[in-house]
Amino acid sequence: MWIGVVTLPDGKRKPISSKDKKKALEKWRELQRQVDDGKPITSGRGVTLERYLAQWVDVTLKQRVAAGKMAESTRLSYADHVRLHITPHIGGEQLQKLSPARLRAWILELQKKPSARQKKPIEGEDSPPMELLSGRTVNYCHSILRAALNAARKDELVSRNVAELVEPPSGKSKRGTALTAEEAEVLFAAAVDDRWGVLWMTILGLGLRRGEALSLRWEDLDLDAGIVKVGPSLQRIRGEVDEATGRRRGTLAVVKSKTEGSDATLAIPDSLAEVLRQHRKSQAVERLAARYWADAGLVFATSVGTAIEPRNANRAWNALCDRVGITRPNELRVRIHDLRHTAATWLHGEGVDMKTIQGALRHTRLATTSEVYTHLTVEVQHRAAKSMNDALSRLNGKAK
Structure with missing residues (x-):
């Protein structure tokens, strides 16, 4: 028996063998x-989807992260x-041997699967009632598998x-839940002496997105010219699961924006x-x-100059909403991100x-803006219909 060994990118060693020396060498x-x-090391034959996906996540996606084609947070997700x-x-x-019929059955299984986030009794x-996985989560899982199998096809x-x-x-x-003018007035009146008030107003x-605001540095702002450069985002990057403790170790990091369109120079309203x-x-x-002051460059920082933990920003926002009594039906909260919708x-x-709204929000595609803000699109259509109705009424009047 002739045996050979190849060292894989992750340090593991994969053996090959054959009774024929020439075949073993091939x-x-x-x-x-x-x-x-840089191809995944599988023949495809007899390889389970679990084995291939492990290789795809640990090798292929890590290479994409290293090449700047994917964020590490996305890979971990x-x-x-x-x-x-x-x-x-x-x-x-x-x-x-994976078949469309098996994938359809899998999707049905996910649609009946309980969510990890259940309301406490x-x-x-x-x-x-038991919460099931959302359609968005099931759709996301399908997108991940589609991307993995697309890589397998290319290989x-x-x-x-x-x-x-x-x-x-x-x-x-999810459609955004915008604040009314009255709600915003109450919120900002309550936050006028709060260190977080300027963050909410910005x-x-x-x-902006939450992470974009938290990553702002004074060097990004020209208040005299009234412009600001935005794009990078402060995020908590989750680390790998520690096999010994079962926990993750995460770090705060400023990551580049998801798309080139997110990097932009915006005009700052004079009052802001x-x-x-x-x-x-x-x-x-x-x-x-x-x-002690850690960093003199951050626009929004803690009392010692360090970056603000995104979850702490969420807690401060929720506390403010609770204090002034702003809620939504079905016990839903108004989120920080809803300021962007507002x-x-x-x-x-x-x-x-x-x-123009697409440009202000820096969405790459107009379809994204229209999908998220469907209610605005409907209003535009009603406004257009009213204008056409007025024009037709005038024509009808002249015809008489």
Whole structure:
């Protein structure tokens, strides 16, 4: 028996064997060629989907992250959904024998699967109904599997991508819950002496995402010219699961934006620019009085100059909403991200068209803006219909 060994990118060693020396050498050379080309090391035959996905997450996606084609947070999100919702259900299926019928059955299984987030029962009341995985989560799992199988097809491990033959459930983005003018007035009146108040106003005034606002540095702002450069986002990056403790170790990091369109120079409303000037003065006083200040460059920082933990921003926002009594039906909260929706709604109310709103929110596709803000699109259509009705009425009057 002739045996050869190839060291894989993750440090593991993969053996090959044959009773024929020439065939063993051919196998070894082919395997080494796959390693050199960065291809997943599987033949496809007899390989389970679980084995292939593990290779895809740990090698292929890590290479995409290293090449700047994918964020590490996205890779970890893919890994979590593979571990929770793909491998337990269809991981034992052979990669080459995976069929559309099996994937349809898998999707039905996910649609009946309980969500990990269940409402806690209240003593003395009936137990709340069981929450199932959302259509958006099921759709996301299908997208992940489709991407993995597409990579397998490109690597010639499968002849077709069966996930493309199966339609996932609709996974529509949640519609934003905009604040009314009265709610915003109450909120900002309560936050006028709060260190977080300027953060909320900046997110609203510029239509920023939470992470984009938390990553802002003073060097990004030109308050005299009234412009700001935005794009990078402060996020908590989850680390790998520690096998010994079962926990993750995460770190705060500023990551680049998902798309080139997210990087932009925005105009700062004059009233917001004045608020930011006062905030800079207040922060300078706080910095001088502090015994320790970590970073003098952040626009929004803790009392010692460190970056603000995104979850702490969420807690502060929820506490403010609870304090002034702003809620939504079905016990839903108004989120920080809803300030961004509020910005879009207010712009629309001032007569700004959807294309301009797309630019303000820095969506790459107009379809994204229209999907998220469907209610605005409907209003535009009603406004157009009313204008046409007025024109037709005038014509009808002249005809008489």
